[in-house]
Amino acid sequence: MKKLNSILAVAIFSLIMVSCGNNNESKRSGGAMSSNVAEKVYVAPGEHDEYYAFLSGGYSGNLTVYGLPSGRMLKEIPVFSQFPTNGYGYSEETTPMLETSFGFIPWGDAHHPDISQTNGELDGRWVFINENNTPRIARISLEYFETEEIIEIPHSAGNHSSSFVTENTEYVVAGTRFSVPYPQEDIAIDQMKGNFKGPLTFIAVDENGGMSIDFQLKMPGFNYDLSHPGRGDSHGWFFFTTYNTEEAHTLQEVNASQNDKDFIAAVNWKKIQEYVRNGGGEEIDANYAHNVFNHSTQTATTTMMNKVLTVDPRDVEGAVFFMPTPKSPHGCDVDPSGEYIIGNGKLSTDLTIHSFSKMLKAIENKDFDGDAYGIPVLNFDATLAGVVKDGGLGPLHTEFDDKGNAYTTFFISSEVVKWKLGTWEVLDRQPSFYSVGHNMIPGGNSRKPDGKYMVSLNKITKDRYLPTGPELEHSAQLYDISGEKMELLLDFPTHGEPHYAAGIHADKIKANSKKIYRLDENKHEHATLNESETRVERNGNEVHVYMTMVRSHFAPDNIEGIKVGDKVYFHVTNLEQDFDVPHGFAMIGANNSELLIMPGQTKTTTWEPTKVGVWPFYCTDFCSALHQEMQGYIRVSPKGSSQELKWSLD
Amino acid sequence: MKKSGILMIVGSALLLGLFYFPLWNITLGAPQYPEPLGMDIYISGIEGKSEFDIQNIDGLNHYIGMKKIPKPEEMWEFNIFPLVIGGMAALGILLGILGFFKKISPHWFFGWFVLMLVLGVLGMYDFNIWLLDYGTDLDPKAIIKLTDADGNPISYKPPLFGSQKILNFTAHSYPRLGAWLMFAGMFLTLFAWWVGKRSVRPKSNL
Numbered sequence A: 001m002k003k004l005n006s007i008l009a010v011a012i013f014s015l016i017m018v019s020c021g022n023n024n025e026s027k028r029s030g031g032a033m034s035s036n037v038a039e040k041v042y043v044a045p046g047e048h049d050e051y052y053a054f055l056s057g058g059y060s061g062n063l064t065v066y067g068l069p070s071g072r073m074l075k076e077i078p079v080f081s082q083f084p085t086n087g088y089g090y091s092e093e094t095t096p097m098l099e100t101s102f103g104f105i106p107w108g109d110a111h112h113p114d115i116s117q118t119n120g121e122l123d124g125r126w127v128f129i130n131e132n133n134t135p136r137i138a139r140i141s142l143e144y145f146e147t148e149e150i151i152e153i154p155h156s157a158g159n160h161s162s163s164f165v166t167e168n169t170e171y172v173v174a175g176t177r178f179s180v181p182y183p184q185e186d187i188a189i190d191q192m193k194g195n196f197k198g199p200l201t202f203i204a205v206d207e208n209g210g211m212s213i214d215f216q217l218k219m220p221g222f223n224y225d226l227s228h229p230g231r232g233d234s235h236g237w238f239f240f241t242t243y244n245t246e247e248a249h250t251l252q253e254v255n256a257s258q259n260d261k262d263f264i265a266a267v268n269w270k271k272i273q274e275y276v277r278n279g280g281g282e283e284i285d286a287n288y289a290h291n292v293f294n295h296s297t298q299t300a301t302t303t304m305m306n307k308v309l310t311v312d313p314r315d316v317e318g319a320v321f322f323m324p325t326p327k328s329p330h331g332c333d334v335d336p337s338g339e340y341i342i343g344n345g346k347l348s349t350d351l352t353i354h355s356f357s358k359m360l361k362a363i364e365n366k367d368f369d370g371d372a373y374g375i376p377v378l379n380f381d382a383t384l385a386g387v388v389k390d391g392g393l394g395p396l397h398t399e400f401d402d403k404g405n406a407y408t409t410f411f412i413s414s415e416v417v418k419w420k421l422g423t424w425e426v427l428d429r430q431p432s433f434y435s436v437g438h439n440m441i442p443g444g445n446s447r448k449p450d451g452k453y454m455v456s457l458n459k460i461t462k463d464r465y466l467p468t469g470p471e472l473e474h475s476a477q478l479y480d481i482s483g484e485k486m487e488l489l490l491d492f493p494t495h496g497e498p499h500y501a502a503g504i505h506a507d508k509i510k511a512n513s514k515k516i517y518r519l520d521e522n523k524h525e526h527a528t529l530n531e532s533e534t535r536v537e538r539n540g541n542e543v544h545v546y547m548t549m550v551r552s553h554f555a556p557d558n559i560e561g562i563k564v565g566d567k568v569y570f571h572v573t574n575l576e577q578d579f580d581v582p583h584g585f586a587m588i589g590a591n592n593s594e595l596l597i598m599p600g601q602t603k604t605t606t607w608e609p610t611k612v613g614v615w616p617f618y619c620t621d622f623c624s625a626l627h628q629e630m631q632g633y634i635r636v637s638p639k640g641s642s643q644e645l646k647w648s649l650d
Numbered sequence B: 001m002k003k004s005g006i007l008m009i010v011g012s013a014l015l016l017g018l019f020y021f022p023l024w025n026i027t028l029g030a031p032q033y034p035e036p037l038g039m040d041i042y043i044s045g046i047e048g049k050s051e052f053d054i055q056n057i058d059g060l061n062h063y064i065g066m067k068k069i070p071k072p073e074e075m076w077e078f079n080i081f082p083l084v085i086g087g088m089a090a091l092g093i094l095l096g097i098l099g100f101f102k103k104i105s106p107h108w109f110f111g112w113f114v115l116m117l118v119l120g121v122l123g124m125y126d127f128n129i130w131l132l133d134y135g136t137d138l139d140p141k142a143i144i145k146l147t148d149a150d151g152n153p154i155s156y157k158p159p160l161f162g163s164q165k166i167l168n169f170t171a172h173s174y175p176r177l178g179a180w181l182m183f184a185g186m187f188l189t190l191f192a193w194w195v196g197k198r199s200v201r202p203k204s205n206l
């Protein structure tokens, strides 16, 4: 009977979704843009946007960079997916970036970008982003706009409540959404309850950005959905929403929606850090890859790690508590002051707000309502600060401005809702097109948000743009939030499925952005820094071509003596030192991507010729007036031919 | 005569600024170069305005067959100019000191000024010859060969002074701080002569 009720409830939700869609249709017709609105998003040709926005690519595995308020896409940064556009994940230098304990993985599901912080403010050094499928965390440099480091998270599955950073980037966290045996073992799935765990991993970040796993917190086998750090007074704590506290292992859409309340886990990481530093925790076997891209050698290396420190939360007194939170909360957001912890109960109309100071008091008074696997559950009323009533249907995420307001997305009723912190009163609502997932305000997850614009990241696009067949890009909307009421300014398509974004004022980044790779700092093992050093070397059936490129020729551009069955390594260096003068390298029949090589860079691709003949290669980037002439030939002789190696550029 | 001696010393010492600051500057802006490429011309050599400008100008110039921008050892001027400037500054300072102690007549200051003017004009003339050679003595195998309406190869000579359009580039050629210090210094030496003359005349009337 219970099951039937739930199925009915889901059916009703579906109906609501459909009817909401119709409502939105009518609201939309009134949305003609006034010229005033157009001016607000108009960035004149040659002018720069005021903000950078980093949008996750979801199943594209990458990170896209947008300018706000124009909504123009500036770049796609490859992170967890191969990127034939520039050779990332194909070149010899970058394939180690995609190594894992499962071997080479060409793809990822990138979710939650978060910018590094100092004293609770965005500092613009790095963006971190999590891979949900094969749990990993990446760090992207905001000088080079390149992925510099990827660390795999052992013992985790569904790396979703990740990659959020603490106030001084002490840690980036990686939670577990799909609880699993810890460590993995061969057991019956229906033995899940009590046997599976949901480890929460705390990755320490050093001053150069280097990541290392400090400890894993062995939490009960709930689903840890999202998280955010405390700030201000609550700095030192981390908060995670959970769902499926039922620990259901099948038909979760019903079976994981039975408990009226799940939990927000409050983790005092400072306490655990101290415990670990004093020798606490247990080192257990693990198997995970740590991939680091070295800018000096322009080459990535993989180090396989085999130990991780695990901490049982029950062993650290006063470190972990559960706060009951209604209706399978999704987003877990902390306001700029650090006092309010918002649980976005995705199967309800309400938001539950916990108070950090009340939480401390409840802990002090031992105001517990039993425990879950030995972890104290705090009394619901004791931590409750307030409830935002009837905000909408299906709240997912909340961001904040600098004036004490919060902005929550409602997936089912497809709208963004502005409400007041402290009074919990709803101030404004605007439709989103359609079914908004996450929203983003630049700095909205720091002590100092920039309350000028808000972006909503929508899950359903339908008719917002010219039709392009059944498969569509997702859509984002930009709102002006500087006034009393939110004002919809702009629609723009996004790439992949952005699950979250991070925005920052352009002034914090743009002066640091590099223009070239310096040749005099190029320590690549196979770099050729001068045309006079270009050469071809044979080592058995391996042939190494040390090649340079400069407007508008390759050196060498004629090579003979390659034979069928050889494996040819092209180590290609771009000798330019001028801003934005890339050259490309493409070899006919190479079972690999091209290379896009920026000034001062060296990249390597391989080619295994299978056919006798004279085969051309060419520059793929229209680099100069003589770009079409930037080409060369390789003569391939039969296997066993006595043709000597020779090369030239005349 | 004391005042004019000091003016002469300061004026000729200002020439020494040429050892620290560029004499001339040529920038090359184009649609593709919103931040123009530029070269600072010092008495002892040519340097890029930004670190890689010389390399990048050479890279572009190879299309039209221009020679590379000379390194200091490739042009005698970059060895001689520092000697001339250093020598003239030393001579001027010496004349100023002698004038200060009333050992010589202020007309020596004027003599120095005329010599400096002649040398300066010769220097500019030489510089212009180099620009002309640089802009017209092109590699016959140049990739891009352009001719004017009469069928003569066009000149890529940057202007000696002022701005001029050359293909997609606009060249701006103007004096820089070193030259301005030199001009100011030369003006001071002329002024020193005039002041010296006035201070000497009343005495002779006595």
Ligand SMILES: [Cu+2]
Binding pocket: A551, A552, A582, A583, A584, A619, A620, A621, A622, A623, A624, A627, A630
């Ligand atoms: Cu090219």
